[in-house]
Amino acid sequence: MLKVENLNKTFHTGAGDVHAVQNVTFSAADGEVVAIIGASGSGKSTLLSLLGLLDAPDRGSIDINGVQLANLDSAGRTKYRSTQVGFVFQQFNLIPNLTAKENVMLALEFARWPKEDRGQRAEEMLAMVGLDAGKADRRPAKLSGGEQQRVAIARAFAAEPQLILADEPTGSLDKSTGQKIVALLREAATKQKATVLVVTHDEKIAQQADRRLEIEDGVLKEIA
Amino acid sequence: MRSVGVVVILAVAIALSISMLIARDAVSTKINTVRASTGTTITVSPKGFFGFQGGGTALTTTQINGLLSLPNVTAVQESLSEQLKSTQTSLISPTPAGQLGQQFGSSAGSSGGSSTSGSSSFTFTIPIRVIGTNSPGTAVVGGANGGGTEKLTSGKAFSPTSTSDVAVIGNTLATKNKLKVGSTFTAWNTKITVVGVFSAGSTFTDSNVLMPLATVQKLASASKQVTSATVVVNNINNVASVDRAVTKRLGSAADVTSTQATVQSELAPLNSVKTISTYTLIGSVIGAAIILLLSMLMIVRERRREVGVLKALGATNRSILTQFIAESTTFTVLGAVVGFVAGIAISSPITSALVSASSGSTPSSVGGFVRGSGGGPSFTGGGSGFTPPSGSFSRSGGGLRFGGINNTLTQIHTSAGWSTLAFAFIAALIIAALGSSVAAATIVRIRPAEVLRSE
Numbered sequence: 001m002l003k004v005e006n007l008n009k010t011f012h013t014g015a016g017d018v019h020a021v022q023n024v025t026f027s028a029a030d031g032e033v034v035a036i037i038g039a040s041g042s043g044k045s046t047l048l049s050l051l052g053l054l055d056a057p058d059r060g061s062i063d064i065n066g067v068q069l070a071n072l073d074s075a076g077r078t079k080y081r082s083t084q085v086g087f088v089f090q091q092f093n094l095i096p097n098l099t100a101k102e103n104v105m106l107a108l109e110f111a112r113w114p115k116e117d118r119g120q121r122a123e124e125m126l127a128m129v130g131l132d133a134g135k136a137d138r139r140p141a142k143l144s145g146g147e148q149q150r151v152a153i154a155r156a157f158a159a160e161p162q163l164i165l166a167d168e169p170t171g172s173l174d175k176s177t178g179q180k181i182v183a184l185l186r187e188a189a190t191k192q193k194a195t196v197l198v199v200t201h202d203e204k205i206a207q208q209a210d211r212r213l214e215i216e217d218g219v220l221k222e223i224a
Numbered sequence: 225m226r227s228v229g230v231v232v233i234l235a236v237a238i239a240l241s242i243s244m245l246i247a248r249d250a251v252s253t254k255i256n257t258v259r260a261s262t263g264t265t266i267t268v269s270p271k272g273f274f275g276f277q278g279g280g281t282a283l284t285t286t287q288i289n290g291l292l293s294l295p296n297v298t299a300v301q302e303s304l305s306e307q308l309k310s311t312q313t314s315l316i317s318p319t320p321a322g323q324l325g326q327q328f329g330s331s332a333g334s335s336g337g338s339s340t341s342g343s344s345s346f347t348f349t350i351p352i353r354v355i356g357t358n359s360p361g362t363a364v365v366g367g368a369n370g371g372g373t374e375k376l377t378s379g380k381a382f383s384p385t386s387t388s389d390v391a392v393i394g395n396t397l398a399t400k401n402k403l404k405v406g407s408t409f410t411a412w413n414t415k416i417t418v419v420g421v422f423s424a425g426s427t428f429t430d431s432n433v434l435m436p437l438a439t440v441q442k443l444a445s446a447s448k449q450v451t452s453a454t455v456v457v458n459n460i461n462n463v464a465s466v467d468r469a470v471t472k473r474l475g476s477a478a479d480v481t482s483t484q485a486t487v488q489s490e491l492a493p494l495n496s497v498k499t500i501s502t503y504t505l506i507g508s509v510i511g512a513a514i515i516l517l518l519s520m521l522m523i524v525r526e527r528r529r530e531v532g533v534l535k536a537l538g539a540t541n542r543s544i545l546t547q548f549i550a551e552s553t554t555f556t557v558l559g560a561v562v563g564f565v566a567g568i569a570i571s572s573p574i575t576s577a578l579v580s581a582s583s584g585s586t587p588s589s590v591g592g593f594v595r596g597s598g599g600g601p602s603f604t605g606g607g608s609g610f611t612p613p614s615g616s617f618s619r620s621g622g623g624l625r626f627g628g629i630n631n632t633l634t635q636i637h638t639s640a641g642w643s644t645l646a647f648a649f650i651a652a653l654i655i656a657a658l659g660s661s662v663a664a665a666t667i668v669r670i671r672p673a674e675v676l677r678s679e
């Protein structure tokens with residue numbers, strides 16, 4: 001269960017203050033897929049970075065399964081990032097000199113999974129996202145965009161995190177591949193009872209979600 | 225591919241540093257050896273003084289004794305060279321005039337001064353050479369006279385401050401005149417007692433007479449005069465400064481020749497090699513450091529996104545740093561090992577090339593020196609001939625010696641000692657540490673939120 005209350009983030013730039021996230025309050029249940037739509041620069045990525053503890057909010061609270069993230073120390077935040085959150089990026093962002101399987105195993109390593117289980121877990125995850133078994137030992141450069149994003153999803157879900165933050169996961173893919181990827185996210189969310197937040201520009205993709213939120217100039221509101 | 229390039233460039237820089245370090249070591253060792261072997265004496269003779277034939281105005285005892293008060297001077301040995309004409313002495317020169325004339329003609333035509341001889345009917349008696357000295361017992365005969373070291377074969381030497389009418393004579397002269405220890409002869413109308421006989425291994429020097437300085441000054445009416453002095457310096461490193469001080473003190477009255485000064489100019493090419501190698505060494509170490517810093521910066525920057533992703537995935541700063549430091553250390557160690565081996569391999573040819581290139585710029589001076597003074601080895605340097613062996617550099621003697629030094633100048637032995645190895649290791653370590661800290665500083669500053677931004 002994710003509960004966000006009164007979250008604020010302002011960037012102080014040379015051109016003036018940018019209120020990227022303003023008084024954002026919402027909650028999402030386990031296994032729920034929530035789409036976040038909004039124009040460019042409306043604050044979608046900023047919101048995700050606050051939720052993933054990549055950046056610190058100015059005000060407000062994030063509560064995940066009863067844990068206040070603001071109370072975590074540096075080690076706690078690192079642990080949160082490696083065990084409670086999974087990221088899926090528009091640019092896939094796989095580690096280029098590691099194979100698909102090694103990329104998944106790396107996330108397990110950071111989450112301190114038992115060493116002997118990592119290989120098998122990685123293979124299971126790659127199978128779940130539908131990557132051909134023969135491609136598990138390929139480096140990202142030798143995989144298609146859709147395949148790389150499948151690997152990224154496998155990596156994001158591998159350590160069984162509570163929260164998946166996907167920032168335009170279909171942005172670099174064609175329409176049908178994009179829809180398959182969102183379907184995959186929703187499947188994994190259900191299976192692992194994780195909350196998935198998907199940022200997207202695409203109305204069609206947004207309609208695959210359980211709920212839709214719209215953000216405008218940092219202000220979030222529910223779309224009925 | 226890029227890593228290979230970095231390692232190669234690093235290896236080249238380290239190889240260059242190592243070879244320069246070795247070259248520098250070898251050259252400094254050589255310089256020290258050469259300097260140490262050249263003695264610590266300075267020869268002073270009157271301006272324009274030309275030993276055997278005389279000439280120039282003699283220096284005075286007062287002038288010379290004043291040199292003792294100069295800093296770093298431990299002793300001043302003085303001598304006065306005089307000639308005894310046949311009318312002034314009972315001694316007969318062992319060398320017949322005709323024979324000597326031929327000798328002059330063949331060996332040193334210009335310096336003999338008796339070029340009119342050549343016909344045996346010409347009656348010319350060779351004068352006897354008398355050297356008044358305040359340093360008897362020290363070997364007297366220098367390379368100038370082609371002789372070896374003076375040795376007493378019988379009797380004893382007189383005291384340095386003696387004023388007696390005594391003499392130590394060369395054994396050739398002794399044989400010719402049937403003199404032995406205790407015998408007497410006359411010189412300047414005075415009865416002189418032979419107290420010793422010496423041998424220096426050459427007929428010419430063994431025809432000389434050694435007498436106390438004061439005695440010769442008195443008898444030859446050359447009161448307080450000195451024709452040659454040798455200043456002994458306490459330390460090899462002070463020779464140059466004492467040389468300057470002596471020159472300043474005596475001014476235009478004297479020719480001041482230190483073997484050091486001459487050797488110093490001979491060593492100039494080696495010194496310039498030393499300087500070149502020092503600068504190249506510093507340059508290549510700095511170069512290596514800069515190369516590694518820039519490559520680390522480039523690598524970190526290029527992998528900025530990767531670092532951000534690792535942070536987003538929950539990697540600690542430390543684990544990311546460890547990985548980068550391992551990489552930069554691997555580069556450095558690989559580069560250092562390859563560079564070290566290559567550096568040792570190329571150090572010997574590089575040293576020789578540097579040395580021959582630098583000395584190649586002054587070959588004429590060296591050769592000219594040897595030729596110019598070597599032509600008349602028997603006589604030209606006579607004035608300073610009777611000096612102790614440590615400073616037995618007359619012009620010609622010096623020339624011959626320098627010829628020898630020059631031949632060995634290029635015979636420099638390069639070797640890589642533990643200190644070189646330690647240097648390479650420490651340099652590599654420092655460079656790696658620098659590279660790592662630059663990487664670290666950049667890595668720590670990368671904000672993971674950046675990975676959410678599309679470029």
Ligand SMILES: Nc1ncnc2c1ncn2[C@@H]1O[C@H](COP(=O)(O)OP(=O)(O)OP(=O)(O)O)[C@@H](O)[C@H]1O
Nearest residue numbers: 011013018020038039040041042043044045046047
């Ligand atoms: N690090 C930063 N420093 C200053 N301003 C920032 C920073 N990050 C984001 N902003 C500003 O905050 C606002 C929200 O940015 P954000 O990246 O969240 O938008 P977005 O909704 O993700 O846009 P897009 O759809 O183009 O990705 C923008 O005006 C942006 O310029």
Ligand SMILES: [Mg+2]
Nearest residue numbers: 044045046676
């Ligand atoms: Mg964005």
